[in-house]
Amino acid sequence: MWRFIGSRLLQAVPVILAVITATFFLVRMAPGGPFDSEKAVIPEVRAALEAQYRLDQPLASQYFAYLGDLASGDFGPSFKYPGRSVNELIAAGLPVTAELGFYALLIATLIGGLAGVLASLKPNTAQDYVPMALAMLGICMPTFLLGPLLVLLFGIRLEWLPVSGWGDLPGDKILPSLTLGAALAAYIARLSRAGMLEVLSQDYIRTARAKGLPEWQVVTRHALRGGLLPVVTFLGPAFAGLLAGSFVVESIFQIPGLGRFYVQAAFNRDYTMILGTTVFLSTLIVLFNLMSDVLAAWLNPRLRAQYGSSA
């Protein structure tokens, strides 16, 4: 097991380095320097600014200096808002986005998992068709459409829930979490249905039934673990999807999270801010993929046996 984790960690290092390098040079390749603004800047001021952001140095030494900053945990300053740093914005936005993502994941796993398992138990009946049709709707209905529609229905027409904000009014966390979790719930429902159908046709399930276990025990004790394995493997990519979704959801509901900061930075062309947040978010995604791989390996006895001799 540890060898598996170790090898996966080693694989993640070049990926993260590639992300940092690609982002750094892409941002530097952007047409027009960050200080080529409408207003003419006094040469001395400009020189001082460029020195402050190290723009007066050769590109290679800028790159290695940035790597050094990252190694010491400094993601860099913001161009547009002097005095603010990427670290401060991450510290402010990450807890909000993490909470939003957690609720969305919770909703998605509970609803999606339940729907998928129920559908798999009675395939090709109403119990299968209804949740799967809803799941198809969840996949085809984009987050940026579902969010406004939910706001229109529950916020504006019915006036049951607040239309925006995060933690300001009671219940204002419900709509964003639901919006973000819906598509994920749909994917999880499809994956868990497929996984369960596969497992339920296996010999060991027949054995469990043959020895007279009640059906609910066959399902909970024997089928679920194998059947939900595809869902666990999916959680890594799902995290990347959640982050992308949070860009939209945080913009719609005006939630001060990382996603909204990222989109704002992209909109304002705040180059250092984009660089810092991209590196941070990408590293997070790579690490999450790693964790979901490890979790899947740990749950899968065959993979565990392959790597488990040294564990």
Next chain:
Amino acid sequence: MTTEVITDIAQAEQGTSLWQDAWVRLKKNRLAVCGLIVLLIMVMTALLTPWIAPYAFDAQNLDLGATPPSAAHWLGTDIFGRDMLTQILYGGRISLAVGFIATTVALLIGVTWGAIAGYVGGRVDAVMMRLVDILYALPFMIFIVLLMVVFGRNMLLLFLAIGAVEWLTMARIMRGQVQSLRQQEFVEAAISLGLPTSTIIRRHLVPNALGPIIVYTTLTIPGVMLLEAFLSFLGLGVQPPQTSWGLLISYGADTMEEYPWLLIYPGLTLTVTLFSLNFLGDGLRDALDVRGSRD
């Protein structure tokens, strides 16, 4: 015995019967047929838009302003008095074009990459697929946002960027197909007859791997269209004066409190299109009996 005879036999056994069989099975799948019909209508209207649109694309009527659906404007008008149906038709041209062109880019890169890796095998294969693995781990959604920022909001770039993301899965599928086809006798025969590698790949491997490629292509298009709409919604994709369904949804969301139809109709159009593509893709997968092409 000549090459033609050998390949003819191989294709006669697999090829024709497979396609006819698939068509019969697809016709039985009502949802897939509906999806196909809806898509054909969408593509036709997109192609004919300049002639069938009820109003000119840039026709404004500021005195009229936003009105709900009526006989003159079937889907209502926006705050500038522009006809919504016309906007949706023109937006559809761009949304569909992004979907098809970006998917074609992905298809070309992915199929070529996967076919070469699978056919040549050995160290070349290891290096090529290792690169795919690394690219797979990169968070592309973030990179596309970054690209759009760095290079300006350019349609051509949008096509290329989205296509560059989507080819990875295609390459994996193609490689798997080619690897298993390589073992078969008709390919061995082609090799022993001394056909050049490029001919073998083009004439024998790609046609026989068409099933999974078609299925995955159909399922890639909705993903690509969703990505375009996502970027446009955030203001990082298609830019005015051009429009797309994602951009229309974004405008609609801004004014939905007063003018809900401006959100609902573009939203409905996009959702129905994505639905159709997904149903058709699922139907094709069942009809062509392709497994595991989705993930």
